[in-house]
Amino acid sequence: MARRKKYKFPKTTIERLSYYFRALEDLSKRGIDTVSSEALGGKLNIKSSQIRKDLSYFGDFGKRGMGYDVKYLLKELKYILGLDREWAVVIVGAGHIGAAMANYDSFEKRGFNIAAIFDNDEKKIGKEINGTPILPYDNIDDFVKQNKIEMAIIAVPAAAAQAVADKLVESGVTAILNFAPVAVQLDENVRCLSVDLTTKLEALAYYMSYSQDKLWKIYS
Amino acid sequence: MARRKKYKFPKTTIERLSYYFRALEDLSKRGIDTVSSEALGGKLNIKSSQIRKDLSYFGDFGKRGMGYDVKYLLKELKYILGLDREWAVVIVGAGHIGAAMANYDSFEKRGFNIAAIFDNDEKKIGKEINGTPILPYDNIDDFVKQNKIEMAIIAVPAAAAQAVADKLVESGVTAILNFAPVAVQLDENVRCLSVDLTTKLEALAYYMSYSQDKLWKIYS
DNA sequence: TCACCCATGTGAAAATTTTAACATACGCCG
DNA sequence: CGGCGTATGTTAAAATTTTCACATGGGTGA
Known part of the structure; x- marks a missing residue:
């Protein structure tokens, strides 16, 4: 430790x-x-x-x-921060957010290696994004096990997120970054953080509506 | 109020x-x-x-x-939350994150109308993303003024973010959602929130390295 | 070597936020 | 119409987090 x-x-x-x-x-x-x-x-x-x-x-x-x-x-x-090692990551969902994540080169720089992207759209499977292959969602279980993937990025519609999360955890993933706008229920030994894009805009909208409230903790 | x-x-x-x-x-x-x-x-x-x-x-x-x-x-x-009205928004940067934002239909549903995307890449200017036109960055000042844009999403490289933010504020934007991984310095009456994608993965990496620490405030 | 400057590391105080506990009020049912 | 079950709104306590203030110790220059 x-x-x-x-x-x-x-x-x-x-x-x-x-x-x-x-x-x-x-x-x-x-x-x-x-x-x-x-x-x-x-x-x-x-x-x-x-x-x-x-x-x-x-x-x-x-x-x-x-x-x-x-x-x-x-x-x-x-x-x-645990950045002195490499982390094997998969992305689920090859939509716009998944693609943006696969193209986000800062991840690699920090030791987060995107091993594969999973989707079930036949038209996307077999292609690559930024050098990372898009594989069939049905193969995710084997892939995660064989490649000892620990982290996953969920970039699927809200309705599918819980099922995807469950499958990932069952396969051995223990940390999830969730972009789906829904609260995923997980076992407490799985780490999960959510990034909610609309929430941020909503917070801005609130602070613009109430101009007397100062915005906090900007770091930015 | x-x-x-x-x-x-x-x-x-x-x-x-x-x-x-x-x-x-x-x-x-x-x-x-x-x-x-x-x-x-x-x-x-x-x-x-x-x-x-x-x-x-x-x-x-x-x-x-x-x-x-x-x-x-x-x-x-x-x-x-201030969602009972419409907000006029522009995106700066037609890269992968900017494109993902332009394709994020939840924004429209919440009343955030993406009026235009700005970029200075000649190859992108004139095209559209999800029906939103990509315009030359040099025109941003006029556009923001003429269309009374209040909010902006910054999706440009870190090195350009401060200059973009300054220009936006000068043109009249009063709320910024910043995806550039850098702390932007702004006048305090401008609302700015940052979304930092690597920070989230880093937090996950930390919590995986120290398994005795429980993750907090998941909402997800 | 010694005195002075400077910025750290820290203990205690202040401020903020969450949690618990419960009195209050609403609707239903007999 | 009155008692009962239920879930709110609130007050007070607990927990957490930030800020302050300063003693401490390292470096520099005379």
Whole structure:
């Protein structure tokens, strides 16, 4: 088990660590060696004390008076986030969202290898998206087992999502990123996160309707 | 200003209202007239007391001993979320994510009308995606002004996102949904939410690496 | 070597959010 | 028409998360 000082910390810390990671990558790319929590926070609209506390849950990564060594912190965050290894992923659904995910090259860069895309549309099967083959949905069980796939991205219509999720879990998948706009019910040892695209627009619509409410936690 | 009982409530309430809205739509479609907070919570993995509290910030929508009238609550939520009107939206970037957004029919259903897609790739300009024209990026300023566009979806590479956001805001856009993996700096009266696709996979990777940590707030 | 500057790491306080518990009100049924 | 079962709306407590404030320790330069 990786480095960890405390056994309890906010759920939101993990999400922020991802943001720190990306901001640090950017700094590194620009040849910046050292950064203070103040400077990093300015870049991300996050308070410096928040950053220091988040990092403090996992270790002492900074040098007092100096700040954080960008490359070193990147290495540590990579380790903490589980990005120091490769993850085998499948996409279910070769529609527009599935295709967009297959074309999203940042995934590969982070160690998420899209092994295959599954669909049951005869016209799509046999083709490729961004070099990844589209295979028949009926073969998904064997494929997941044989290739020891751990993660799946669900990009099918809402009505099909639960059945797809069940099948994936039965085959051995233990983490799911769900784009279908529906609440999937799963065993609690399966990790599932949803990305809901309309929800975000709805939140914007709300905040525009009530202009006195300030938008929060933007990180963006 | 729409109905509101209290002037302060959790930021997360708005997001949950969207989930309630969608679950209620599903119930309505299936001919169910009435639902209790307990039943709705079971569908969404949210505690019934949370639902009652969320709704209580905005009004008294239920009947004691009976639960909530599905159609009535839908109508109220629609109003609260600002979905009782049409929103004019543009997409910037006709890449895979932009295209997926343009093809995402749920947007139209919710009143988000995609008026145009902007790109500066000559090969794409003049074409259509799902009936929406792709226009030259250079025309975006005039278009936004003439069509009174209020919302924009940014689906361009990270390096271009800030400049695009600035231009949009200058033209009059006041709400942005940002898919570029970068923190955009904006005036505080502009609403901006980000959807970060790698962040979600990274969170999954983290939770798979530390199997003792349960995943939270799934709603899915 | 020592004094000074600076930014971290942290403990405690403040703020926010969730959960529990229950009094209240509605409708049904006898 | 009155009692009973039920599920709301709300108040208070618990839990969580953020922010503040500052003691601590590393580096630098005289």
